[in-house]
Amino acid sequence: MAAASRRTPLSWAALIAVGVFVLAFLAPFLVILLNAFKTSGDFRAHGSLSLPASWNWGVIEDVWQRTEFTQKLLNSVETSLGVVVIAVVLALFNAYALGIGRVRWRTAFLVFFLGVNVLPQEGLIYPIYYLFKELGLYDGKLGYTILVGVTYSAFGTYLLSSVFSSFPRELIEAASIDGAGRWTILWRIVLPMSWPTLSVMCVFFFVWSWNEFLYPLVLLISNANQTVPLGLASMQGQYTSDPTAMSAAALLGVIPMVVFFLIFQRSLTRGVTAGAVK
Structure with missing residues (x-):
């Protein structure tokens, strides 16, 4: 009181x-x-x-069966986890070279990665569609996962490069004097100290990949490969609409994200707090 x-x-x-x-x-x-x-x-x-x-x-049971939600849920989990692994690994390697290795033309590379982030999907979808057709990756979860993972890695590279550029050089120099190579420095020093930022990236990439709609709409046309957002969109017809079924479908799409945040909220909070303190 x-x-x-x-x-x-x-x-x-x-x-x-x-x-x-x-x-x-x-x-x-x-x-x-x-x-x-x-x-x-x-x-x-x-x-x-x-x-x-x-x-x-x-209503929930009917929507689950009509959309074959189990298969779409597994597809979303599989592709989103694959995107997280590809994006984080590529971003870590790229940022290590740009932020700590100080490669030549570092600024030009950062401008390139920044440019990838601002390109609209609508301008890329047609070239990607024809490229996937030629490479035999069309309507395949592997090609889609690689595409989204590489795209997200551009943002991760830009973010991690700014973090690594302010990394304590004394630690790296001391490790080099002790005989540690570049791989040892990356895995034993840089990676553990960068885990708060990496954990935030993992959460963001998973959520972004889960909510992707345009890329899977064009590249994953078979029902067996479609993700949760496409399954929910199939509930809305051009001339028919069932508000209760749409609400049930939206609830099914939200629940996995809520569970994901409840599981990883501590990692997300620690990452954001570490960045704020820094």
Whole structure:
């Protein structure tokens, strides 16, 4: 009570603003949760903001079967984990060469990687489509995973290069004097000290890859290779729409991300905190 009585009007205003922001952020998820367990008749009779007259779990089961959600969930997990591995490994090697190795034309390489990040997918999708056709990678999860992993590695390289450029040179020089080679310095010194940044990159790359829509829409056309976003999009037809089924599909798409954040929230918090302290 004493702490609450010491709050100033400005602190109360900030607290109220944060509360309003949180409610506005959670409102769409609450609406999805309410409508995911309604019948179509219940939705038409009482609208989208009412509580379900009876919690209908059959909607979730129906959507799961119609979209073959198990296969799409496995595809998303497989491709997203593959993207994380490819992107982080490439970014680590590139940034080690640019940030610590100080290779020639370092600035030009950084400008190139920055340029890759700002290129729109719409401008790249047609060349990539024809290239995949020629290479026999079209409609294959391997080619798609490599493409997205290499694309994300450009952002990771740009980010890690700025971190490695301020890396303590004394540690590297001391390790070199002790006889450590470049690989030893990378794995024994640079990698452990850079893990907070790498963990944040892993989380971001996984979420970005999970939410990818344009690339898998064009490159993964068979039902056996499609990811979760494509499965959810198949619930919306040109002339038909079932709001309760769409809500159930959206809920199924959100749950894996929530579980992922709950598992890795500690790593994400540590990475962000380490970057702020630095």
